[in-house]
Amino acid sequence: MPWSPEAESQRNNVTTNLIWAKLSKVPKELWTKKGLSFLASLIGGPLCMDGATSMKRRLDFAKVCVxxxxxxxxxxxxxxxxxxxxxxxxxxxxxKPPSCSRCTPAAGQNSQNVATPSFSDPAGSDVLSMINVAVDNRESPSSARTSKTPSHDL
Structure with a gap:
């Protein structure tokens, strides 16, 4: 939204932001609209994916907006x-958007959304029912540690 006095007065009402996320090492079973939307929902609220991802022109990583x-x-x-x-x-x-202690909600609130999206793409639906999920804040699989987010049966 372009700056205006009204936009400035609404700044403290902002509770979410939009970001692009790059997902690497996505298993081929999840390279469907439903599978990629599911992965995006583990980060935040899925909005869209870039053209190369949706048209499967680039399969080494997916870009999603959440x-x-x-x-x-x-x-x-x-x-x-x-x-x-x-x-x-x-x-x-x-x-990554800059952080502002004046705008950021109080600490202690759950900052990770975990949701199961509902999409009409039937491809991959059997795969999603076989997935357990844990979201980790770690650098690599070799530095495994217990996640704060519990595993979920989907």
Whole structure:
């Protein structure tokens, strides 16, 4: 929204932000609209994916746009269990919004959204029912530690 006195007066009402996330090491079973939307929902509220991702022109990583709360912690990976096999989806954020203690909600609120999206794409729906999820704030799979977010059966 362009700056205006009205926009300035609404600044303290902002509770979310939009970011792009780059997802690497995505298993081929999740390269569907439903699968990528599911992964995006583990970060925040899924909005869209870039053209190369949606048209599957680039398969080494996916780019998704999500809404996040102002106190988002930017996890570096998602741990999934698919058909009994543990996989890690690496996450990068090309741009992280600056943090402001005046605007950010009080600490202690849960900053990670975990939701199951509902989409009409039937491809991959059987895969999603076989996934356990844990969101980790760690740098690599080799530095495994227990996540603050419990695993979820989907």
């Amino acid at each position: 809404t996040i709360p102002l106190d988002f912690e930017f996890p570096s990976s998602i741990k999934l269990k698919i058909h009994g096999k543990v996989v890690f989806i690496d996450m990068e954020y090309p741009w």
